[in-house]
Amino acid sequence: MEVLSPYKEATDVILEAGGEPLKLCYQCGLCTGICPWNLVRSFLVRRIMHEAQLGAIDFGGEDVWTCVTCRACVQRCPRGVEIINVMRAMRRAVASLGIGVVPDALRISAKNIAGVGNPLGEEAEKRNDWAKDLKVKNFASGTEILYFPCCVPSYDPDVKTVARSTATIFNKLKIDYGLIGTEAKCCGEAIRKAGYEDTFQSLAQNNINLFTSNGVKTVVVSSPHCYHTFKNEYPELGGKFEVIHITQYLASLIEQGKLKLSKEINKKVIYSDPCYLGRHNDVYDEPREILQSIPGLELIEFPDARENGLCCGGGGGRIWMDTPKGERFSDIRVEQAVEKGADIIAVACPYCVLNYRDSVLSMGKAETIQVKDISELVAEAI
Amino acid sequence: MSFEPKIVGFLCNWCSYRGADLAGTARMKCAPNVRIIRVMCSGRVEPAFIVKAFQLGADGVLVLGCHPGDCHYAEGNYKTIRRMSLLQKMLPQLGIETDRVRLDWVSASEGDRFVSIVDDMTEKVRALGPFTKNSDEEKHG
Amino acid sequence: MEEVKIGIYVCHCGLNIADIVDVEEVTKYATTLPAVVVSRNYKFMCSDPGQNMIKEDIKELGLNRVVVASCSPLMHEPTFRRTIQEAGVNPYLFEMANIREHCSWITEDHKAATEKAKALVSAAVRRVYYHQPLEIKEVPVNPNTLIIGGGIAGIQAALEIADSEHKVYLVERDPSIGGHMIQFDKTFPTLDCSACILTPKMTSVGMHPYIELMTYSEVEEISGFVGSFKARIRKKARYVDEDKCNGCGVCVTKCPWKANSEFDLGLSERKAIYTPFAQAVPNIPVIDTEHCAYFLKEKCRACEKFCELGAIDFEQVDQIVEVEVGNIIVTTGYDSFDPTPITQYGYGKFDNVYTGLEFERICNAVGPTSGKIVLKDGSEPKSVAILHCVGSRDENYHEYCSRVCCMYALKYSHLIKERTDAEVYQMYIDMRCFGKGYEEFYKRLSEEGVNFIRGKVAEVTDRAINEDEQGKLIVCGEDTLLCKTIRVPVDMVILATALEPRSDAAEVAKLLTITQSADGFFLERHPKLDPVATMTDGVFIAGCCQGPKDIPDAVAQASAAATRVLALISKGRVELEAATAVIDEEKCSGCRICNLLCPYSAISFIEDEKVSRINEALCKGCGTCVAACPSAAITHRQFTMEEITAEIEGVLV
Ligand SMILES: Cc1cc2nc3c(=O)[nH]c(=O)nc-3n(C[C@H](O)[C@H](O)[C@H](O)COP(=O)(O)OP(=O)(O)OC[C@H]3O[C@@H](n4cnc5c(N)ncnc54)[C@H](O)[C@@H]3O)c2cc1C
Ligand code: SF4
Numbered sequence A: 001m002e003v004l005s006p007y008k009e010a011t012d013v014i015l016e017a018g019g020e021p022l023k024l025c026y027q028c029g030l031c032t033g034i035c036p037w038n039l040v041r042s043f044l045v046r047r048i049m050h051e052a053q054l055g056a057i058d059f060g061g062e063d064v065w066t067c068v069t070c071r072a073c074v075q076r077c078p079r080g081v082e083i084i085n086v087m088r089a090m091r092r093a094v095a096s097l098g099i100g101v102v103p104d105a106l107r108i109s110a111k112n113i114a115g116v117g118n119p120l121g122e123e124a125e126k127r128n129d130w131a132k133d134l135k136v137k138n139f140a141s142g143t144e145i146l147y148f149p150c151c152v153p154s155y156d157p158d159v160k161t162v163a164r165s166t167a168t169i170f171n172k173l174k175i176d177y178g179l180i181g182t183e184a185k186c187c188g189e190a191i192r193k194a195g196y197e198d199t200f201q202s203l204a205q206n207n208i209n210l211f212t213s214n215g216v217k218t219v220v221v222s223s224p225h226c227y228h229t230f231k232n233e234y235p236e237l238g239g240k241f242e243v244i245h246i247t248q249y250l251a252s253l254i255e256q257g258k259l260k261l262s263k264e265i266n267k268k269v270i271y272s273d274p275c276y277l278g279r280h281n282d283v284y285d286e287p288r289e290i291l292q293s294i295p296g297l298e299l300i301e302f303p304d305a306r307e308n309g310l311c312c313g314g315g316g317g318r319i320w321m322d323t324p325k326g327e328r329f330s331d332i333r334v335e336q337a338v339e340k341g342a343d344i345i346a347v348a349c350p351y352c353v354l355n356y357r358d359s360v361l362s363m364g365k366a367e368t369i370q371v372k373d374i375s376e377l378v379a380e381a382i
Numbered sequence B: 001m002s003f004e005p006k007i008v009g010f011l012c013n014w015c016s017y018r019g020a021d022l023a024g025t026a027r028m029k030c031a032p033n034v035r036i037i038r039v040m041c042s043g044r045v046e047p048a049f050i051v052k053a054f055q056l057g058a059d060g061v062l063v064l065g066c067h068p069g070d071c072h073y074a075e076g077n078y079k080t081i082r083r084m085s086l087l088q089k090m091l092p093q094l095g096i097e098t099d100r101v102r103l104d105w106v107s108a109s110e111g112d113r114f115v116s117i118v119d120d121m122t123e124k125v126r127a128l129g130p131f132t133k134n135s136d137e138e139k140h141g
Numbered sequence C: 001m002e003e004v005k006i007g008i009y010v011c012h013c014g015l016n017i018a019d020i021v022d023v024e025e026v027t028k029y030a031t032t033l034p035a036v037v038v039s040r041n042y043k044f045m046c047s048d049p050g051q052n053m054i055k056e057d058i059k060e061l062g063l064n065r066v067v068v069a070s071c072s073p074l075m076h077e078p079t080f081r082r083t084i085q086e087a088g089v090n091p092y093l094f095e096m097a098n099i100r101e102h103c104s105w106i107t108e109d110h111k112a113a114t115e116k117a118k119a120l121v122s123a124a125v126r127r128v129y130y131h132q133p134l135e136i137k138e139v140p141v142n143p144n145t146l147i148i149g150g151g152i153a154g155i156q157a158a159l160e161i162a163d164s165e166h167k168v169y170l171v172e173r174d175p176s177i178g179g180h181m182i183q184f185d186k187t188f189p190t191l192d193c194s195a196c197i198l199t200p201k202m203t204s205v206g207m208h209p210y211i212e213l214m215t216y217s218e219v220e221e222i223s224g225f226v227g228s229f230k231a232r233i234r235k236k237a238r239y240v241d242e243d244k245c246n247g248c249g250v251c252v253t254k255c256p257w258k259a260n261s262e263f264d265l266g267l268s269e270r271k272a273i274y275t276p277f278a279q280a281v282p283n284i285p286v287i288d289t290e291h292c293a294y295f296l297k298e299k300c301r302a303c304e305k306f307c308e309l310g311a312i313d314f315e316q317v318d319q320i321v322e323v324e325v326g327n328i329i330v331t332t333g334y335d336s337f338d339p340t341p342i343t344q345y346g347y348g349k350f351d352n353v354y355t356g357l358e359f360e361r362i363c364n365a366v367g368p369t370s371g372k373i374v375l376k377d378g379s380e381p382k383s384v385a386i387l388h389c390v391g392s393r394d395e396n397y398h399e400y401c402s403r404v405c406c407m408y409a410l411k412y413s414h415l416i417k418e419r420t421d422a423e424v425y426q427m428y429i430d431m432r433c434f435g436k437g438y439e440e441f442y443k444r445l446s447e448e449g450v451n452f453i454r455g456k457v458a459e460v461t462d463r464a465i466n467e468d469e470q471g472k473l474i475v476c477g478e479d480t481l482l483c484k485t486i487r488v489p490v491d492m493v494i495l496a497t498a499l500e501p502r503s504d505a506a507e508v509a510k511l512l513t514i515t516q517s518a519d520g521f522f523l524e525r526h527p528k529l530d531p532v533a534t535m536t537d538g539v540f541i542a543g544c545c546q547g548p549k550d551i552p553d554a555v556a557q558a559s560a561a562a563t564r565v566l567a568l569i570s571k572g573r574v575e576l577e578a579a580t581a582v583i584d585e586e587k588c589s590g591c592r593i594c595n596l597l598c599p600y601s602a603i604s605f606i607e608d609e610k611v612s613r614i615n616e617a618l619c620k621g622c623g624t625c626v627a628a629c630p631s632a633a634i635t636h637r638q639f640t641m642e643e644i645t646a647e648i649e650g651v652l653v
């Protein structure tokens, strides 16, 4: 028989680190049943909640790092447990208190972010290089909009097109916008979920000071992750500006008649809701409105869409960690899209772009299906 | 010793007074600074009561009634809302900081809410310090 | 005015007060207050010796005001008022200082508690000084009773009162009484046939000389107060003359037009002229004008042609009936939760996903399938899953436990086992079998071989991943005891849906000036000690309108409410609120501001004299008008400006 000795110190660590709501869990198991991990492997969310309640967590195990923070469970938990906060608290305990092991890949990204301000480890000075030939001005006080593309489109050669498409659209519409200097750093959303609270705090302070001293009032972002933290987490730290996701912005321009999409895209397009745009922030309609206003485009839906949409696998810092083949949600998604006969998977998040493009390549489906950010599609259709 | 504010509480008989009783019955602990005067309905609370309380040495006044829509007399507390928002506007003229007067709702089952309102109010008034305004100035206000 | 002589009594309440508050110090302090003649403390003031102490002082010292510093006035104010009244002092010359709930029980700081107790005593003394004797007026209680809602609770209450030969008006919205219970086949845990135990009661109601049954009717307005309420009731047009119709039903047989049956929850059809079910009380059909060919297209009238008694009356209109009653019992019951918003369970999307209530109809011998448990295609299910807590114990829908679902889920398991060869899976979070004979029923079902799986179901899907799942509904979730995610392929899914407040509960509450608790059910006066009364005197609640419950509890509450009403009827009179408001007509400027403010319309404007006047019988003493009168012409007895000012001064010492 195993002796249950509640490891109170560990529970306290979780509680202190912000895991308070877990007390409410009544062990119904709904979260386990919902969690997408169980499509590919076992991940007993409920049991983790119980272990955390009793302080019996295996801090050395991989469960601590598994959750993709997709929010599917939180959305339906009957006791309103903020499961993601509990997961985050466990990671914090490991990352900052050193009572477990941080996966290598994550440790490297975390080091990069803390060091040079982006997870890719690229030089800070090159942050705006993607826009070199596009004649984008620097943000100066009085500029209407700050465009903040996210580290991935800023540096990753395969995803730069997201930022470049956005700039192209803005240039065509003569929108008064600018890029902030290269002192800008990663928004910090994902590294916070990965447990690096101190890193997040310093990134946020850096960005808030930078935005505030430049007189930024409105930020348009390409990434739902930047959107989430700017909108919901920065205000508590003193960063108060209007935050608009690119899909919201483009949809409003279309509605006002300022953006007209005239070129046909005669393709079947399936839209995948990014978790941080959908479940985390309730933006479901705007991306669809944009796609529907592209002439010739036929919009189709995944079997699980909107609130029930499947995660790409990139949230919660998982984008930097290795997921073995056979366990990648994005593979399932690509398969479903192919089955539905889609030509293009449309997304609205740089992490989704990365993951889906990877899957399409590794599954050898590049001939059958493409992955495009909505901004790329709009740039084509304008 | 830190300053212990004196707060006069006007509580309606049907919801808030019962909520306050419940806090006691459940042995919840809260700041002992609010001294409760029972009225039948928050609608009975005249602005004059509140001004009087300050004249007589109160540092704060708390008015509690049933949640809007739940007033035992159907709509007494809607009258209170209107009356209190007028009073809130006049407070600065009377030299009374607006944080010293608070209108809120506590139902008969919300002992915990009563406690948190009382504790919060006590802290706020403690931070403001004793109310000092001689009656002379008040006339000019 | 005679000299004011105040006596103060500080209670220890055992150690409840004395442990924290220095009662000696408070007693000593009280002697320093104006007009105080005597100040004492005692272990239990509410005990006989405590009360006698007060009585003796009144006699010996000629006290004419009394203050007791003890518990909440909501607890013992009536007790001490009676005490001084027995000693010849007007009961309103009394005041209580709440030094327990508001003082000794909320702090551990002896000094602060003692100071606060002194302040509260000082306030009570200063206030009681100004109290004036008030006259207690009584009004007679009208012996008739109005009962709203004819489910089992309403039926039970109506019969209990009517059997004592007092008149009951029973108002039911549907064409027949019976409520939810008449829809059931069997009732847990005894498995009695629901109709067998309920129809005799329904018939008694229909024939009772002291019950005036108004079905297909709704209460539109209530005015007045305990003892004498007036109710305005709308009897909707049935288009069938109740006096002529003998319930032969030929009209129903001949009617060629159909609509979904509400009683069968859309699982069968009924005619445009119909009685909801065979044993309806009254057995008089109604015409549904939304589906009747005559009302839609001005043709047909088949029913009229075949009715030999000439009971069909297309010209009938709604009737408004006014009744006068002394008490009201509300028994409007519950609604069954609609699980459509929980899209993952596929209700409305998959053919064989049913709610609990729908399954009741499927089991029912006179239901749409004549009691055969079958799938939509008519075949017998080989496996059935019952999902617990659908809409209950879930912050996204209802936080509370619906209390009967575990039990009706067990009932279904039994019925399925009895009538089919199907495997049954109970997907539960916790089994709650709290009532008499309930745990035994659970045990019996375990013996019958039901599979119990602990875990809240995440999804019901038709996406098969292997041969076995083809064409099935797959129930997915975690078996929390096995620590494994599972997929259970079944043919039929029953959702044990929650009981929720009636969709119009807020309007009914408003109509009766009663309140709803946070969950939306009607709020009782006290959750433990006064479960059937409400904050409005003369209005009682029973059955599921107060909260989810089973039939035995609903019946017990109904009987309790009936008893409360009978007690008032037998006493024959009620006291009116004495602490009312009065207008000084000299001061009244005739502005009429107060007229509209009064929630009880107690203030009228006397045109001739250009002043407002308060009807004391209607005034409930809320004080709203008092606070609003720009001429300060209104006095609130017991809450005068003088009294409140004195009290403010008192608490601030
Ligand atoms: C699926 C299911 C199975 C159940 N099985 C069992 C069981 O086996 N055993 C058991 O003990 N309990 C069982 N219950 C619980 C049982 O249904 C209740 O305890 C019981 O029906 C409560 O009776 P009631 O009179 O309070 O309410 P209801 O039965 O809801 O009756 C209320 C009546 O009031 C009428 N009404 C509503 N509003 C108005 C209005 N404004 N004006 C006029 N009339 C109005 C309605 O038309 C209705 O006739 C079950 C519940 C469910 C959902
Ligand atoms: S869904 Fe919520 S209550 Fe249920 S096991 Fe998960 S965390 Fe606990």
Ligand code: SF4
Pocket: A034, A035, A036, A037, A045, A066, A067, A068, A069, A070, A071, A072, A073, A074, A083, A084
């Ligand atoms: S947030 Fe998503 S990945 Fe994380 S536990 Fe919940 S359902 Fe699973």
Ligand code: SF4
Pocket: C251, C254, C255, C256, C257, C272, C273, C287, C288, C291, C292, C293, C294, C295, C299, C300, C301, C302, C303, C304
């Ligand atoms: S008149 Fe209406 S109710 Fe009568 S038989 Fe025709 S359709 Fe039916």
Ligand code: SF4
Pocket: C580, C581, C597, C598, C599, C600, C601, C602, C603, C614, C618, C619, C620, C621, C622, C623, C624, C625, C626
């Ligand atoms: S005290 Fe209240 S109930 Fe009485 S007359 Fe005034 S407003 Fe009406």
Ligand code: FES
Pocket: B012, B013, B014, B015, B016, B040, B041, B042, B043, B064, B065, B066, B071, B072, B073, B076, B077
């Ligand atoms: S009775 Fe509580 S506010 Fe009116």
